[in-house]
Amino acid sequence: AQTVTQSQPEMSVQEAETVTLSCTYDTSENNYYLFWYKQPPSRQMILVIRQEAYKQQNATENRFSVNFQKAAKSFSLKISDSQLGDTAMYFCAFMKGEYGNKLVFGAGTILRVKS
Amino acid sequence: EPEVTQTPSHQVTQMGQEVILRCVPISNHLYFYWYRQILGQKVEFLVSFYNNEISEKSEIFDDQFSVERPDGSNFTLKIRSTKLEDSAMYFCASTVQGNYGYTFGSGTRLTVV
Numbered sequence: 001a002q003t004v005t006q007s008q009p010e011m012s013v014q015e016a017e018t019v020t021l022s023c024t025y026d027t028s029e030n031n032y033y034l035f036w037y038k039q040p041p042s043r044q045m046i047l048v049i050r051q052e053a054y055k056q057q058n059a060t061e062n063r064f065s066v067n068f069q070k071a072a073k074s075f076s077l078k079i080s081d082s083q084l085g086d087t088a089m090y091f092c093a094f095m096k097g098e099y100g101n102k103l104v105f106g107a108g109t110i111l112r113v114k115s
Numbered sequence: 116e117p118e119v120t121q122t123p124s125h126q127v128t129q130m131g132q133e134v135i136l137r138c139v140p141i142s143n144h145l146y147f148y149w150y151r152q153i154l155g156q157k158v159e160f161l162v163s164f165y166n167n168e169i170s171e172k173s174e175i176f177d178d179q180f181s182v183e184r185p186d187g188s189n190f191t192l193k194i195r196s197t198k199l200e201d202s203a204m205y206f207c208a209s210t211v212q213g214n215y216g217y218t219f220g221s222g223t224r225l226t227v228v
Contacts, residue, residue: 035216037219043204043221043224091157100146100165102173108157
């Protein structure tokens, strides 16, 4: 079974600064996908970024980028130029490669952006 | 942008009562899911549904739970006899192909009293 670990329960960052959220996972699969989801106080689950395990290039979406280290089974999220609207719970999630598989979530990291 | 719609947003029910949580997935999506999140805890998988049948279910999804896609648009989760520990946020999600990541609905907060 796959497990996802987020070792930082809470983090804070000053507005406009950069913050990195950590995630590690355990799997014996070779074909899989990794995701970061954002859950603001409204509790909506919003996809932030996605990474295919077979791609060596790290995914980037505007101010959000990942550092994917496949051998180390590490998948961290970097948020640049943090904004107040980035305040949320962030979940790392794993999915096996076949279509329609479930997401396995980590416990989440609460990020607070301070002005 | 297409959305996954869940109703109601909040439901309060007496212990032992049946509840039906409703979801309208995005119209061209093929895979449907229910997840739950007990307050302050991680998001947990309940069930996945494809081609009009359950494709996978978790150990949480016992005989008290069932899912249906009765009319080709709605996707429902029924809890037959609710317990206090069923109190949680329930999320519906759908995807056209699972590996692109899901679109989640805004959730139904279920409170069992």
